[in-house]
Amino acid sequence: MNLLLFxxxxxxxxxxxKLSAIITIISICLSLSLIGIFTLLGQNLKxxxxxxxxEIEIEVFLEPxxxxxxxxxxxxxxxxxxxxKSARFISxxxxxxxxxxxxxxxxxxxxDENPLPASFRLIMKSDYSxxxxxxxxAKQISDLAGIQEVIYQKEIISFIHKYFNISxxxxxxxxxxxxxxxxxxxxxxIRLTIYxxxxxxxxxxxxxxxxxxxxGPFIFEGMLQGLIGGGLSLILVxxxxxxxxxxxxxxxxxxxxxxxxxxxxxxxxxxxxSYFSVNKYLKYQ
Amino acid sequence: xxxxxxxxxxxxxxxxxxxxxxKIHKGEFVYLIGKTGAGKTTLLRLIYMDLFPTKGxxxxxxxxxxxxxxGQIPFLRRKVGVVFQDFKLLPDRTVYDNIAFALRVIGFKxxxxxxxxxxxLTQVGLxxxxxxxxxxxxxxxxxxxxxxxxxxxxxxxxxxDEPTGNLxxxxxxxxxxxxxxxxxxxxxxxxxxxxxxxxxxxxHRTIVLENxxxxxxxxxxxLHKISELK
Numbered sequence: 001m002n003l004l005l006f007x008x009x010x011x012x013x014x015x016x017x018k019l020s021a022i023i024t025i026i027s028i029c030l031s032l033s034l035i036g037i038f039t040l041l042g043q044n045l046k047x048x049x050x051x052x053x054x055e056i057e058i059e060v061f062l063e064p065x066x067x068x069x070x071x072x073x074x075x076x077x078x079x080x081x082x083x084x085k086s087a088r089f090i091s092x093x094x095x096x097x098x099x100x101x102x103x104x105x106x107x108x109x110x111x112d113e114n115p116l117p118a119s120f121r122l123i124m125k126s127d128y129s130x131x132x133x134x135x136x137x138a139k140q141i142s143d144l145a146g147i148q149e150v151i152y153q154k155e156i157i158s159f160i161h162k163y164f165n166i167s168x169x170x171x172x173x174x175x176x177x178x179x180x181x182x183x184x185x186x187x188x189x190i191r192l193t194i195y196x197x198x199x200x201x202x203x204x205x206x207x208x209x210x211x212x213x214x215x216g217p218f219i220f221e222g223m224l225q226g227l228i229g230g231g232l233s234l235i236l237v238x239x240x241x242x243x244x245x246x247x248x249x250x251x252x253x254x255x256x257x258x259x260x261x262x263x264x265x266x267x268x269x270x271x272x273x274s275y276f277s278v279n280k281y282l283k284y285q
Numbered sequence: 286x287x288x289x290x291x292x293x294x295x296x297x298x299x300x301x302x303x304x305x306x307x308k309i310h311k312g313e314f315v316y317l318i319g320k321t322g323a324g325k326t327t328l329l330r331l332i333y334m335d336l337f338p339t340k341g342x343x344x345x346x347x348x349x350x351x352x353x354x355x356g357q358i359p360f361l362r363r364k365v366g367v368v369f370q371d372f373k374l375l376p377d378r379t380v381y382d383n384i385a386f387a388l389r390v391i392g393f394k395x396x397x398x399x400x401x402x403x404x405x406l407t408q409v410g411l412x413x414x415x416x417x418x419x420x421x422x423x424x425x426x427x428x429x430x431x432x433x434x435x436x437x438x439x440x441x442x443x444x445x446d447e448p449t450g451n452l453x454x455x456x457x458x459x460x461x462x463x464x465x466x467x468x469x470x471x472x473x474x475x476x477x478x479x480x481x482x483x484x485x486x487x488x489h490r491t492i493v494l495e496n497x498x499x500x501x502x503x504x505x506x507x508l509h510k511i512s513e514l515k
Contacts (some may be wrong), residue, residue, distance in 0.1 A: 002392070005389055005390075012377075015377075016377055051482050177339035199373065199375070200375060202373065203373055203375065203386070203387075204390050205359075205362070205363065205364060206333070206365035206373075207363070207386075207387040207391065207434070207435075207438065208359040208360065208361075208362035208392060208438070209359060209389050209391055210356070210359045210391075211356075211359075213390050213391070213392070216392075
């Protein structure tokens with residue numbers, strides 16, 4: 001029953017202070033849209049990064065005179081490395097076939113014998129895809145008997161890792177700053193809404209309404225504003241995603257959770273903003 | 286019922302009340318008179334505990350200003366009705382809703398609200414105006430609505446802070462008549478005013494405040510001691 005009263009009074013409140021309610025809703029909508037877009041950017045950057053990192057390969061070339069016994073010993077050593085996702089042996093003849101496939105040239109016709117060494121193609125687990133981990137593994141492997149050379153894309157991995165980290169830090173800082181700004185903004189606009197309706201609070205206090213009853217409608221109103229702001233922001237983020245997907249980046253992916261997150265964050269901001277604003281007002285009174 | 290024990294209220298450097306002691310008994314009608322700044326509103330605010338004494342103690346029913354906890358104040362206010370010179374009505378609600386609001390926010394059920402509101406509207410003579418918005422009412426009618434809202438929860442005392450300050454003489458007279466009727470039904474009334482004509486026509490116990498002190502506390506038969514009432 002109280003909830004019904006809070007809801008009804010919350011709606012009346014929205015109708016009464018239209019301008020400040022609109023300002024609050026717009027503030028919530030724009031702030032959430034920015035947060036949504038940042039999250040989308042971060043998520044897609046992470047996806048691209050992990051897509052690349054899933055495929056980090058280390059090529060391990062074996063000595064030309066390596067025996068079958070040594071090969072199986074090396075292979076079983078690889079299986080003991082927890083950092084490795086897979087290890088595939090490529091014999092000299094397979095390497096030759098691959099060469100012909102890639103370059104379209106049959107070198108066996110030019111040279112008397114197959115010059116390509118046997119090798120292992122290792123794939124790192126994404127959890128261990130940092131430049132330091134890859135380098136550590138490469139060093140350990142090159143120390144094994146029967147290994148001629150260990151090759152991986154050291155510079156590219158370092159480059160991407162470095163810039164991914166910087167991007168994550170920048171996006172994180174921006175999102176955090178935005179979160180603080182939106183909290184202050186929402187808190188203040190809701191405070192203005194409450195201040196504009198101090199007469200109703202005064203009457204409620206005079207007739208003996210408890211703080212719970214006084215706060216209830218304002219909290220409902222705040223949540224409603226958050227819900228509307230979140231809903232509008234969801235539409236804005238959805239439209240932006242569609243636009244970017246169509247015009248710039250078709251691989252852009254968006255999680256349904258992001259929409260839920262935006263709506264949830266809107267309601268949360270409305271709730272927390274109104275709770276603290278009305279609390280502060282009542283305390284001041 | 287209401288007792289003040291050596292109550293002083295200090296605001297920054299200015300004393301608002303000095304060593305005030307008084308009693309208001311059950312069902313009494315009391316006027317508070319005095320110039321602006323004499324301490325009338327301060328005294329009323331102490332009764333509904335919108336203000337606390339700097340020194341001394343105020344006892345209202347079973348509540349004491351010295352040890353009341355903040356959570357108890359709403360329950361005290363349900364026993365004390367308050368009306369003001371500026372009515373403090375909600376402009377976007379009908380007469381009925383303005384009064385019903387006072388009951389809804391303290392948790393009354395819809396059915397109880399309806400019967401209580403219609404009953405009090407009949408008492409203040411505004412049943413026919415229940416669906417009207419406050420802007421369509423005269424000053425006297427607005428004050429009646431404010432009184433109805435203050436009384437709808439059946440308080441033991443009605444505090445009226447200059448209730449006739451915005452009204453013409455006829456409307457003021459009818460408000461006093463209403464307050465007297467309310468008083469006769471058992472509710473104590475404590476009214477701050479500086480309208481001496483009203484007191485002359487409807488004499489009751491009168492407390493004269495000057496610079497935050499009680500200058501006189503007179504029974505109706507002794508009101509001639511006040512020069513303005515001679």
